Amino acid sequence: MSSDPFVARLERLDACAVSDALDKLGLPGCVTGLRSAMPGRRIAGRVHTVKLKAGSPPAGRPPVHLGAAAIDACAPGEVIVVEQSTGIDAGCWGGILSRGAKQKGVAGVIAEGPVRDIDEACEINFPVFSRGYTARTARARVYEDATDVPIGVGAFTVHPGFYVVCDSSAAVFVAPADIERVLAAAEEIARREAEMVRRLESDELASAVLGANYEYMLKRED
Template sequence: MTVHKDVTRPDAALVEALRGQSPATLHEAMGRKGAMGHPIKPLFPGMRLCGPAVTVSCGPTDNLMIHIAVALAKPGDVLVVDFKGMTDAGPWGDILTASAIARGLAGLVIDGCVRDAIAIRDMGFPVFCRGTNMKGTNKTDAKGDINTTIVCGGVMVSAGDIVVADDDGVVVVPQDLAADTLDKAAAREAAEESYRHKLNAGETTIELLNLKPYLDAAGITL
């Protein structure tokens, strides 16, 4: 068991700037890296989150380490939990949600399930997970790690990395790449805005993205 209480968090202004970028754009800006697997989805459509990660590795039958991590987390943090992909129980529910909200957490990402889904929705707390399961877990076994490097949704996550999520899914921006990723994401958004203007003017995506050579190679004419 390893518990690191101190986390080096990114500058708040950098986190706020990344909040303005979509996960898809950030994923592309990092060379198509950092995206969690398809099973990790918003509990309800429209949920969004952004913040530095507090990481937890625990499970698959006990959630005591999650309770400890919530107590250690700071306002604005996103709890990222490697629950081993286990879907036979929901280690997170309305009580932990109430605690997280009271402590100012920005949301939860868990490679596992949650329960009390309607209550979580009504409380307005963003959760990204594999699904729901009404079965509970024990709270007695302090096995696991907090604020170590984990794998969640197939992506490595270290404490302090920036997690951004919306209806498209979850992306993790390593803290040491965050500023560069933001610059590349902003440039990509500017280019895509130019594309939109050209499309509105009547240009096709075939012309815009220079796809004609691929059509020619396939013997396709328009």
């Protein structure tokens, strides 16, 4: 569990509330289309990044197992985000990595690319979000270029140290400079939505509960 108070607040919010907060504030950061290996699970934390490239490592570079350095760099409750956008059908994360990450206390993994050994990740209850699944090894197909560098996830550039919340709807990234105001906006959105749910469960008409208030909830404040 992270000791970061911002992470503790982020863990109480879903991706939709945080995405709505980004919209309200005019910020990017929502990445859709990722597949959750365990629908219903949500992760949140600070980010460590891994960038992969096609082919084999340049001559003279010592061999490394992709993802291992990121696991070593993680504190409990942090999240690993991997870019494998080469278009090559090769896993950018696998079962042994999931086991090592879980042992270290990593909150989960988000992969811009395919992952493998997904049944093993589910077996040990380790959250993985990805573009898809494969059985093909990374060996001789892709290699780790760098750890903790800017990477691309969807159309968004993710930097190490960013905050993220990820669930079955999306991965939503927030820069540290923006986290306090994004959290404040998201918490207010969540509070207002909870009140709407309470009213609906009290048998108020949906048109009365939702109405114009919901439509204007994300209006930007100048």
